[in-house]
Amino acid sequence: MTPLLQVENIAKFYGARIGCTDVSFDLYPGEVMGIVGESGSGKSTLLNCLAGHLTPDDGSVQFDTRAEGLRDTITMSEPERRMLSRTDWAFVHQHARDGLRMNVSAGGNVGERLMAINARHYGDIRGSAIDWLGRVEISEDRIDDRPTAFSGGMQQRLQIARNLVTGPRLVFMDEPTGGLDVSVQARLLDLLRGLVREMNLSAIIVTHDLAVVRLLADRLMVMKDGHVIETGLTDQVLDDPQHAYTQLLVSSVLQV
Amino acid sequence: MSDYNFAYLDEQTKRMIRRAILKGLAIPGYQVPFASREMPMPYGWGTGGVQVSAAVLTPDDTFKVIDQGADDTTNAVSIRRFFQKTAGIAVTEATADASVIQTRHRIPEQVLRSDQIIVYQVPIPEPLRFLEPSEVETRKMHSLEEYGLMHVKLYEDISQHGDIATAYAYPVKVEGRYVMDPSPIPKFDNPKLEMAGIQLFGAGREQRIYAIPPYTKVVSLDFEDYPFQPTKADHACDLCAATDSYLDELIVDDEGSRMFMCSDTDYCSTRRKQGHNGAQGVPYAEDAA
Ligand SMILES: Nc1ncnc2c1ncn2[C@@H]1O[C@H](COP(=O)(O)OP(=O)(O)OP(=O)(O)O)[C@@H](O)[C@H]1O
Ligand SMILES: [Mg+2]
Numbered sequence: 001m002t003p004l005l006q007v008e009n010i011a012k013f014y015g016a017r018i019g020c021t022d023v024s025f026d027l028y029p030g031e032v033m034g035i036v037g038e039s040g041s042g043k044s045t046l047l048n049c050l051a052g053h054l055t056p057d058d059g060s061v062q063f064d065t066r067a068e069g070l071r072d073t074i075t076m077s078e079p080e081r082r083m084l085s086r087t088d089w090a091f092v093h094q095h096a097r098d099g100l101r102m103n104v105s106a107g108g109n110v111g112e113r114l115m116a117i118n119a120r121h122y123g124d125i126r127g128s129a130i131d132w133l134g135r136v137e138i139s140e141d142r143i144d145d146r147p148t149a150f151s152g153g154m155q156q157r158l159q160i161a162r163n164l165v166t167g168p169r170l171v172f173m174d175e176p177t178g179g180l181d182v183s184v185q186a187r188l189l190d191l192l193r194g195l196v197r198e199m200n201l202s203a204i205i206v207t208h209d210l211a212v213v214r215l216l217a218d219r220l221m222v223m224k225d226g227h228v229i230e231t232g233l234t235d236q237v238l239d240d241p242q243h244a245y246t247q248l249l250v251s252s253v254l255q256v
Numbered sequence: 257m258s259d260y261n262f263a264y265l266d267e268q269t270k271r272m273i274r275r276a277i278l279k280g281l282a283i284p285g286y287q288v289p290f291a292s293r294e295m296p297m298p299y300g301w302g303t304g305g306v307q308v309s310a311a312v313l314t315p316d317d318t319f320k321v322i323d324q325g326a327d328d329t330t331n332a333v334s335i336r337r338f339f340q341k342t343a344g345i346a347v348t349e350a351t352a353d354a355s356v357i358q359t360r361h362r363i364p365e366q367v368l369r370s371d372q373i374i375v376y377q378v379p380i381p382e383p384l385r386f387l388e389p390s391e392v393e394t395r396k397m398h399s400l401e402e403y404g405l406m407h408v409k410l411y412e413d414i415s416q417h418g419d420i421a422t423a424y425a426y427p428v429k430v431e432g433r434y435v436m437d438p439s440p441i442p443k444f445d446n447p448k449l450e451m452a453g454i455q456l457f458g459a460g461r462e463q464r465i466y467a468i469p470p471y472t473k474v475v476s477l478d479f480e481d482y483p484f485q486p487t488k489a490d491h492a493c494d495l496c497a498a499t500d501s502y503l504d505e506l507i508v509d510d511e512g513s514r515m516f517m518c519s520d521t522d523y524c525s526t527r528r529k530q531g532h533n534g535a536q537g538v539p540y541a542e543d544a545a
Contacts, residue, residue, distance in 0.1 A: 078400070122481050
């Protein structure tokens with residue numbers, strides 16, 4: 001089977017400081033990869049390199065495009081990459097306001113990606129928006145409200161709906177549950193798990209919350225100081241960590 | 257008049273503006289940056305349009321200026337006087353007699369010919385500004401033809417008002433490529449943007465010039481189930497009985513009586529001279545004095 005994403009030797013430096021380096025992995029269709037590690041370990045840097053928000057200093061990111069098979073997204077033209085960003089890719093930001101248009105209604109936020117790929121029937125666009133609000137448990141009568149009137153958890157669910165409405169094949173998420181209350185987090189995780197399964201999504205989720213990866217990720221990558229220090233099936237890594245740092249990470253969380 | 261260079265601006269500046277105009281005509285709907293000059297009038301008074309007019313006027317031209325369709329408002333009168341004084345050119349109120357027409361907020365009712373130029377005063381040239389404040393990002397959207405956001409604006413309109421409520425500055429796509437703000441003309445005028453004349457748009461404060469060459473395809477954006485409609489008041493002109501012109505509504509007394517009249521004053525008076533008489537109109541000759 002062709003991997004959906006083939007990452008080779010990605011490196012990104014901020015001057016002399018390492019953002020991340022020597023990162024290679026394959027992601028297969030339907031697979032969810034978790035990236036964990038302490039603050040400053042390079043998780044966001046890596047994710048942004050993969051999603052085309054940052055240009056890495058070295059390495060390649062091959063994505064299995066619908067039309068032409070594996071293509072290096074780093075060297076492809078900007079219009080092609082931006083087209084991927086609003087069709088086959090989705091990016092869920094930690095802060096919903098970075099991923100939403102706060103001055104546009106919930107329906108407009110969900111509809112934007114459809115209109116960006118030339119949906120031109122208002123009734124259909126609105127129908128999709130209602131459907132997707134329902135799928136992220138936002139009631140239909142909030143469709144014309146702006147996200148500023150929503151709670152943090154609702155904003156995050158709206159961001160997810162806005163991203164998934166075009167049926168992307170790969171979702172990047174950076175701390176999707178960060179900054180939310182524990183009970184709100186649990187509901188969001190449940191929802192995400194349901195959607196991932198239902199849509200057979202491939203995803204890369206960055207988090208420092210091991211509960212999130214336990215629930216969502218098939219495989220895990222542990223990062224420290226910009227390097228990947230351990231990879232494996234999620235249960236394997238969490239239940240039988242090999243690297244001393246991972247052991248520390250797992251035990252410290254379990255003690256909390 | 258000899259105190260000024262012809263049409264106020266120096267030849268160097270006019271050449272620079274003409275280059276921007278030619279580039280604009282070569283890339284219909286594309287906003288060309290230009291180095292806007294200080295003009296002896298404040299921004300918001302049509303300094304962009306005035307600079308474009310100054311660059312295209314020749315001593316043989318006949319100049320007309322309208323503001324909201326009228327030749328006799330302060331703004332129109334002062335711009336007309338400005339060019340009379342600095343260029344010594346002939347002026348007119350008759351659309352048919354003008355070779356260059358500078359306008360704010362209207363396109364004349366009378367169909368323009370291929371030997372006429374219309375110059376629009378533009379306050380905000382960027383149609384995407386409403387939802388995307390970043391200039392870097394809007395430029396990228398234009399260059400990559402990413403116009404989904406324009407429809408988000410129309411979507412918001414329908415979801416809030418039940419219909420596309422945008423009545424002025426209604427966005428258009430020019431020759432299948434650039435999305436353009438036609439300046440704050442009523443959407444009733446949008447179909448006229450496909451015309452024989454040359455259309456030039458000048459934004460002074462924002463330092464942009466853009467253009468529509470003759471016979472260019474100009475499509476007003478819409479949805480399949482909410483098609484574009486060039487609406488106007490459902491009424492005839494009370495002075496000249498025209499049913500095909502854009503109307504202003506006036507309250508004429510303390511009881512709130514209304515009157516509808518053509519916003520294009522030249523169109524209205526021409527019709528009245530021809531003998532057309534509206535419900536509240538008096539025959540032309542009688543009130544001419
Ligand atoms: N824009 C930047 N300029 C300079 N250094 C940066 C920049 N962004 C990140 N870094 C550095 O790169 C390293 C990795 O940062 P990164 O944000 O990727 O970590 P992270 O794992 O996402 O951390 P967190 O869990 O706090 O979000 C850190 O040393 C950080 O200080
Ligand atoms: Mg981070």
